[in-house]
Amino acid sequence: MSEIVKKVASGDIRAVAKLIRDIDDKVPEVREVLKDLYPFTGKAYVVGITGAPGVGKSTLVDQMVTHLRGNGQTVGILAVDPTSPFSGGAILGDRVRMQRHSLDEGVFIRSMATRGYFGGLTQSTRSAIDVLDAMGKDYILVETVGVGQDEIDIVQSAHTTIIVLVPGMGDDIQALKAGILEVGDIFVVNKADREGADRTVNDLRLMIEMDEKRYKDGWKPPILTAQAVFDKGIQEILEEIENHKAFLASSVERQSALQHEKARHDLTEMIKDQIIQEVLADIVNSGEFEQALQSIAERKLDPYTACDTIVSKKIKSGTR
Amino acid sequence: MSEIVKKVASGDIRAVAKLIRDIDDKVPEVREVLKDLYPFTGKAYVVGITGAPGVGKSTLVDQMVTHLRGNGQTVGILAVDPTSPFSGGAILGDRVRMQRHSLDEGVFIRSMATRGYFGGLTQSTRSAIDVLDAMGKDYILVETVGVGQDEIDIVQSAHTTIIVLVPGMGDDIQALKAGILEVGDIFVVNKADREGADRTVNDLRLMIEMDEKRYKDGWKPPILTAQAVFDKGIQEILEEIENHKAFLASSVERQSALQHEKARHDLTEMIKDQIIQEVLADIVNSGEFEQALQSIAERKLDPYTACDTIVSKKIKSGTR
Numbered sequence: 001m002s003e004i005v006k007k008v009a010s011g012d013i014r015a016v017a018k019l020i021r022d023i024d025d026k027v028p029e030v031r032e033v034l035k036d037l038y039p040f041t042g043k044a045y046v047v048g049i050t051g052a053p054g055v056g057k058s059t060l061v062d063q064m065v066t067h068l069r070g071n072g073q074t075v076g077i078l079a080v081d082p083t084s085p086f087s088g089g090a091i092l093g094d095r096v097r098m099q100r101h102s103l104d105e106g107v108f109i110r111s112m113a114t115r116g117y118f119g120g121l122t123q124s125t126r127s128a129i130d131v132l133d134a135m136g137k138d139y140i141l142v143e144t145v146g147v148g149q150d151e152i153d154i155v156q157s158a159h160t161t162i163i164v165l166v167p168g169m170g171d172d173i174q175a176l177k178a179g180i181l182e183v184g185d186i187f188v189v190n191k192a193d194r195e196g197a198d199r200t201v202n203d204l205r206l207m208i209e210m211d212e213k214r215y216k217d218g219w220k221p222p223i224l225t226a227q228a229v230f231d232k233g234i235q236e237i238l239e240e241i242e243n244h245k246a247f248l249a250s251s252v253e254r255q256s257a258l259q260h261e262k263a264r265h266d267l268t269e270m271i272k273d274q275i276i277q278e279v280l281a282d283i284v285n286s287g288e289f290e291q292a293l294q295s296i297a298e299r300k301l302d303p304y305t306a307c308d309t310i311v312s313k314k315i316k317s318g319t320r
Numbered sequence: 321m322s323e324i325v326k327k328v329a330s331g332d333i334r335a336v337a338k339l340i341r342d343i344d345d346k347v348p349e350v351r352e353v354l355k356d357l358y359p360f361t362g363k364a365y366v367v368g369i370t371g372a373p374g375v376g377k378s379t380l381v382d383q384m385v386t387h388l389r390g391n392g393q394t395v396g397i398l399a400v401d402p403t404s405p406f407s408g409g410a411i412l413g414d415r416v417r418m419q420r421h422s423l424d425e426g427v428f429i430r431s432m433a434t435r436g437y438f439g440g441l442t443q444s445t446r447s448a449i450d451v452l453d454a455m456g457k458d459y460i461l462v463e464t465v466g467v468g469q470d471e472i473d474i475v476q477s478a479h480t481t482i483i484v485l486v487p488g489m490g491d492d493i494q495a496l497k498a499g500i501l502e503v504g505d506i507f508v509v510n511k512a513d514r515e516g517a518d519r520t521v522n523d524l525r526l527m528i529e530m531d532e533k534r535y536k537d538g539w540k541p542p543i544l545t546a547q548a549v550f551d552k553g554i555q556e557i558l559e560e561i562e563n564h565k566a567f568l569a570s571s572v573e574r575q576s577a578l579q580h581e582k583a584r585h586d587l588t589e590m591i592k593d594q595i596i597q598e599v600l601a602d603i604v605n606s607g608e609f610e611q612a613l614q615s616i617a618e619r620k621l622d623p624y625t626a627c628d629t630i631v632s633k634k635i636k637s638g639t640r
Contacts, residue, residue, distance in 0.1 A: 031624055038622035052372040054488075168374075256617070263616040263623070268604055270627040275599050279635060280592055289587070296583040297576070302358035303583070304351055307590040315599060315635060 005036040011135045013108065020110050023127045026277075034127055040134035044076070047241060048158030050144045055164045056190045059228040060237075061143050065107060067234055068139055074106040076132030076140040080125050080154055108132060122153040123273040126266060129157060155183055156265050160244045162186045162237070165204070167196035181207055184221055186240050192225035192233070201225065219247050283310060325356040331455045333428065340430050343447045346597075354447055360454035364396070367561060368478030370464045375484045376510045379548040380557075381463050385427060387554050388459055394426040396452030396460040400445050400474055428452060442473040443593040446586060449477060475503055476585050480564045482506045482557070485524070487516035501527055504541055506560045512545035512553070521545065539567050599634060608633075 007015035022030045051057055061077060068075050101107040112125050125142065132140045144154050155161045163184035187208075189200050204223050222240050226233030248255060283289055288310060295301035327335035342350045371377055381397060388395050421427040432445050445462065452460045464474050475481045483504035507528075509520050524543050542560050546553030568575060603609055608630060615621035 031628070035622050035624045038624065039619075042619065052374065054372065259617045260613065263613050267609070267613060267616060267623050267626060268600070270623055271603055271631055272596055272600055274627055274631045275595060275635065276592055278631065279595050279599075280588070283591055284588055293580065293583050293587060296587060297579045299359075299362065302355050303587050303590055304355045304358065306587060307594055308351070311591055311594045311598065315595065 001036055002033065004033055005040075008033075008037060008131060009040045009134055009136075013105075016108065016131055016135050017110070019131050020112075020128050023124050023131070024112055026124070030127070034130060037130060037134045041130045042133065044129075044133040044137050044140045045160075045241075045245060046129055046133075046140045046142060046158045048142045048144070048155030048161040049164060050155050050161070051164035055166045056228050057143050057164050060164060060188065060190060060226065060234070061141050062101075063228050063231050063234045064141065064238065065101060066231075067238055069101075069104065069106055073138040074136065075108070076135070076137035077107070077109040078125060078128050078132070078140065078142045079109070079111040080121065080142060080144040108135070108137065122157075122269050125154050126157050126269070152183055153265075153269060157262070159248060160185045160241050162188055162241075164188045164190050165200060166191045167194040167200045185219065185244050186237065187221055187223045188233070188237060189223065189225045190228055192227055197225060219244065279314060283314060288313075321356055322353065324353055325360075328353075328357060328451060329360045329454050329456075333425075336428065336451055336455050337430070339451055340432075340448050343444050343451070344432055346444070350447070354450060357450060357454045361450045362453065364449075364453040364457050364460045365480075365561075365565060366449055366453075366460045366462060366478045368462045368464070368475030368481040369484060370475050370481070371484035375486045376548050377463050377484050380484060380508065380510060380546065380554070381461050382421075383548050383551050383554045384461065384558065385421060386551075387558055389421075389424065389426055391558075393458040394456065395428070396455070396457035397427070397429040398445060398448050398452070398460065398462045399429070399431040400441065400462060400464040428455070428457065442477075442589050445474050446477050446589070472503055473585075473589060477582070479568060480505045480561050482508055482561075484508045484510050485520060486511045487514040487520045505539065505564050506557065507541055507543045508553070508557060509543065509545045510548055512547055517545060539564065603630060603634060 004015055004019065008019055019030065019033060023034075049057055049061055058079070065075050065077065101109065110128065112121065112128060129140055129142065142154060142158060161183050163181070163186070165187065167189060187204055189197055189204070191197075201223050208221055208223070222243075224233055224236050224240065226237065228234065248258060292301060292306040292310065296303050296306060324335055324339065328339055339350065339353060343354075369377055369381055378399070381399075385395050385397065421429065430448065432441060432448060449460055449462065462474060462478060481503050483501070483506070485507065487509060507524055509517055509524070511517075521543050528541055528543070542563075544553055544556050544560065546557065548554065568578060612621060612626040612630065616623050616626060
C-alpha cells in the first residue's frame with residue numbers, strides 16, 4: 001500500500017486535498033491510488049442535492065452541515081459545477097463556504113469543475129466520493145447545479161437524492177418533468193415564504209402520485225418546505241434522510257438489488273468515460289481529423305461520412 | 321438520391337416528421353439519408369435559446385415565432401429536453417404549442433428527448449437541425465431546458481445563442497457563471513416586471529464586462545429585458561439576432577474561422593457519440609460485464625480495475 005493511500009485512509013487532509021485535485025486534473029497515476037483505496041470505501045452515506053440555479057442549494061447544504069455536525073457526524077461536501085469551464089467560480093464558492101466551516105476539522109469541502117469534450121465530470125465526482133468515503137466521513141453531500149443529464153448521472157451515485165425547488169415556477173414545474181422527478185427521494189420546496197409555495201407543493205404531489213412506478217419499491221418521496229436562510233425545515237430534511245436510509249436498509253433483497261444497480265450504473269459510466277478518453281483523444285489529435293475538418297468546412301465532405309470513416313478505422317479490430 | 325431525401329428537400333412535412341422521429345429513435349438507416357441530405361443544408365439561420373426551468377423560454381420562443389412569421393419567414397422549432405426519459409412530457413409540450421401554430425404550414429415543431437447511458441441527444445439534435453435546414457426553413461429555433469453540459473454542447477451548434485434569465489436570482493446568478501455566459505450572444509431578462517430586474521441586468525453587465533475574452537472578436541452581448549407573455553421586448557430580440565447575424569457575416573475571416581470551429585465541434589461530438597454507441601453497447605451486453613458487476617457488488621473487485629480490464633481488451637488493437 002502506497003504512502004498516499006495510508007494517509008488518505010487515516011484522514012490526512014493534505015493528502016485528500018491533493019488526491020481530489022489530481023482527480024479533477026485527470027492525473028493518470030491517480031487510478032492506481034483509487035484501486036488501492038477502494039477497500040476502505042463503502043461506509044459513508046452519500047446524499048445528492050440538485051436543482052436549478054437560484055433555488056438556494058448552497059445555503060441548504062450549509063445548514064445541513066451545521067445540523068449534522070451538531071449531531072457529531074463528520075461531513076464531506078462536493079460542489080459539482082459542470083457549467084464552469086475554469087475553476088474561478090467554483091473556487092470562489094469554496095471560499096465563501098469555507099469561512100463558516102473552515103476551522104472545523106469534521107468538515108471537508110471541495111468543488112469539482114472538470115468539463116470539455118472529454119467530459120468525465122460524473123466519473124471524477126464518483127472518484128472524489130470514494131476518496132471522502134475512504135477518509136472516513138460519515139456523510140457525503142454532493143451538490144450539483146442544474147437539471148441536465150450530467151446532474152442525473154451524478155445524483156444516481158447517491159444513496160438519497162434531494163431535489164430542491166422554489167415556489168413560483170408555475171407551469172414550468174413541468175420542465176422538471178419525469179427525469180428529475182424519477183431520481184428524487186426527497187423533495188424540498190425552499191424559500192417557502194414566497195408566494196405560490198402551496199401550489200408548488202400540490203403540483204409536485206400530483207406529479208409524484210401520477211408516477212406509479214415510484215410506489216413499486218414502497219418509498220413515497222416526501223415533499224418538505226424549508227427556508228434555508230432562516231434555518232427552517234432543515235431538521236425535517238435530515239429526519240427524512242434517516243427515514244430513507246432506514247428504508248433502504250430494511251430489506252436485504254432491496255439492498256442487494258440497489259448495490260447491483262449502483263454497480264451497474266457506476267461501471268457503465270466509468271467504462272464510457274474511459275473509452276472516450278482513450279479513443280477520442282487519439283482521434284482529435286490526428287492529421288486525418290484535421291483534414292476531415294477542412295473538407296467539411298469547405299463543404300466538400302459531410303460530417304456523417306467523415307465520422308463513419310474515422311471511427312470505423314479506429315475501432316475496426318478491437319470490436320465487433 | 322432516395323425518395324425520402326427528395327421529399328424532405330422539397331419540404332414534405334410527413335417525410336420530415338418521420339425522419340426526425342427515426343433520428344430520435346436512433347434508427348440506423350437514418351445515417352445514409354442524412355449523408356444524402358447534407359448538400360441541401362447550410363442555408364437556415366440557427367438560434368439557440370437556453371436557460372433554467374421557469375424562465376419562460378417556451379413563451380418567448382412562441383412569440384418569436386409569431387414575429388418571424390409576421391415578417392414572412394418560415395420557422396422550424398426543436399424543443400430539447402434532456403431530462404425527460406420518456407417522451408410524455410415533451411409530447412404534451414408539443415401539443416400545447418401546436419394549438420397556436422398548428423394550422424401554419426410555415427412552422428414546424430418537434431421535441432427531442434433521447435437520453436440514457438448512450439447519450440446522443442446533442443447528436444440527434446444536430447441531425448434534426450440538418451433536416452429542418454434541408455427542408456427549407458429560414459430560421460431554426462432550438463430551445464433547451466437547463467444549464468448543463470448537454471445544453472452548452474447543443475447551443476454551440478447555433479449561429480446565435482440567447483440566454484434567458486429572470487429577476488430575483490440574487491447571488492445565484494453566480495451559478496450561471498462562466499460556462500453559460502461564455503456561449504451567450506444575447507441575454508434576455510424575461511419577466512422583467514418582477515422585482516429585481518434592474519439588479520439582474522446590472523449583475524449580468526458586470527459579469528460580461530469582466531470577461532474580457534468576449535471583446536476579442538468585437539461582439540459585446542446585449543442585455544435585453546422582456547415580458548414574453550405580454551409580447552414586450554420580442555421585436556428587440558429579433559433585431560439583435562439580425563445584428564449578430566450581420567456581425568458574423570461582416571468579415572470573411574471571421575466567418576471562415578467560425579465555420580471551422582463549428583465543424584470541429586460538430587465532428588468531435590459526432591465521433592464521441594459514435595464511439596459510445598458502437599463500443600459501449602457491445603460491452604454492457606457482454607457476459608464479462610455482468611460478471612464484473614457481480615464481483616463489484618460483492619466487493620471482491622474494485623470498479624477501476626474492472627473498467628481497465630474490460631476497456632483495454634475492447635480497444636486493444638484498434639487504437640494506440
